[in-house]
Amino acid sequence: MIETKPIDGKAFAAGLRGRIAEEVAVLTRDHGLKPGLAVVLVGEDPASQVYVRNKAAQTVEVGMASFEHKLPVETSEADLLALVHKLNADPAVHGILVQLPLPAHVDSMKVLSAIEPAKDVDGFHVVNAGRLAVGLDALVPCTPLGSVMMLKHYLGNLSGLHAVVVGRSNIVGKPAAQLLLREDCTVTIAHSRTRDLPAVCRQADILVAAVGRPEMVRGDWIKPGATVIDVGINRITKPDGKTRLVGDVAYEEAQGIAGLITPVPGGVGPMTIACLLQNTLTAARRQAGL
Numbered sequence: 001m002i003e004t005k006p007i008d009g010k011a012f013a014a015g016l017r018g019r020i021a022e023e024v025a026v027l028t029r030d031h032g033l034k035p036g037l038a039v040v041l042v043g044e045d046p047a048s049q050v051y052v053r054n055k056a057a058q059t060v061e062v063g064m065a066s067f068e069h070k071l072p073v074e075t076s077e078a079d080l081l082a083l084v085h086k087l088n089a090d091p092a093v094h095g096i097l098v099q100l101p102l103p104a105h106v107d108s109m110k111v112l113s114a115i116e117p118a119k120d121v122d123g124f125h126v127v128n129a130g131r132l133a134v135g136l137d138a139l140v141p142c143t144p145l146g147s148v149m150m151l152k153h154y155l156g157n158l159s160g161l162h163a164v165v166v167g168r169s170n171i172v173g174k175p176a177a178q179l180l181l182r183e184d185c186t187v188t189i190a191h192s193r194t195r196d197l198p199a200v201c202r203q204a205d206i207l208v209a210a211v212g213r214p215e216m217v218r219g220d221w222i223k224p225g226a227t228v229i230d231v232g233i234n235r236i237t238k239p240d241g242k243t244r245l246v247g248d249v250a251y252e253e254a255q256g257i258a259g260l261i262t263p264v265p266g267g268v269g270p271m272t273i274a275c276l277l278q279n280t281l282t283a284a285r286r287q288a289g290l
């Protein structure tokens with residue numbers, strides 16, 4: 001029987017934020033540079049409001065400036081684009097995040113493409129996606145960045161390991177695959193059309209679940225001793241009417257099979273926000289030519 005160890009993303013993120021705070025203090029002291037992050041939220045989705053509030057609080061906590069822009073759900077695409085252009089031109093703003101999903105009447109791709117790539121701390125702009133793909137310096141999407149940071153910390157060298165990424169989204173699956181490839185993993189990208197998905201997953205030394213379906217990855221999809229990164233954050237309603245957060249992996253079933261696993265909550269989620277701050281620091285430094 002394998003002893004399954006949880007990967008404490010919450011503690012890891014707190015440590016990372018501590019290091020970021022020290023670097024921000026040095027940057028401000030030696031160069032008079034205070035990194036600034038602008039977050040744009042359209043509409044009043046309660047979960048999104050919680051994330052945006054957490055991001056703003058942690059931004060201030062590490063010594064950065066936080067600029068929050070809350071817009072009504074009926075905001076036009078033109079007005080949103082105008083705000084993005086204003087933030088692009090604002091020297092106090094080094095990072096811009098437009099919270100997704102946007103309302104249906106707004107073309108998300110158009111808005112993301114309007115963000116100056118150097119300020120695109122989500123790493124969603126095609127320029128950053130392309131730079132990551134060809135191995136140039138890029139701003140890298142926060143969730144995959146945080147996931148790979150934890151993998152390197154816990155496993156050391158990832159070279160030659162077989163990583164299976166379940167999910168092919170532009171914000172997690174594809175960039176996660178690129179980062180793992182950069183670490184010399186053998187990478188398989190699996191998705192809803194993959195034939196015999198459980199058998200493909202069972203080949204993984206590193207299994208990244210990023211599908212957005214509660215507990216879809218079952219215990220018997222996991223190779224004994226494998227490292228499981230659960231990117232899913234699904235709010236489900238239990239029979240008693242209470243809600244609870246679950247990942248894309250059946251966490252209890254993974255016990256005794258996985259070697260290491262990120263819990264939900266307390267795994268990848270906190271690292272996503274810490275990496276957003278890391279990207280803002282990186283963006284500020286590059287914009288200042290440091």
Ligand SMILES: Nc1nc(=O)c2c([nH]1)NC[C@@H]1CN(c3ccc(C(=O)N[C@@H](CCC(=O)O)C(=O)O)cc3)C=[N+]21
Nearest residue numbers: 051097098099100101122233265266267269270272273
């Ligand atoms: N442009 C954009 N960039 C994003 O990065 C982005 C976005 N839009 N839209 C929404 C999703 C969601 N997201 C989360 C970040 C942290 C937690 C997080 O810290 N979760 C805690 C629990 C939070 C809770 O209890 O609800 C945890 O997993 O432990 C969750 C979700 C970033 N997103």
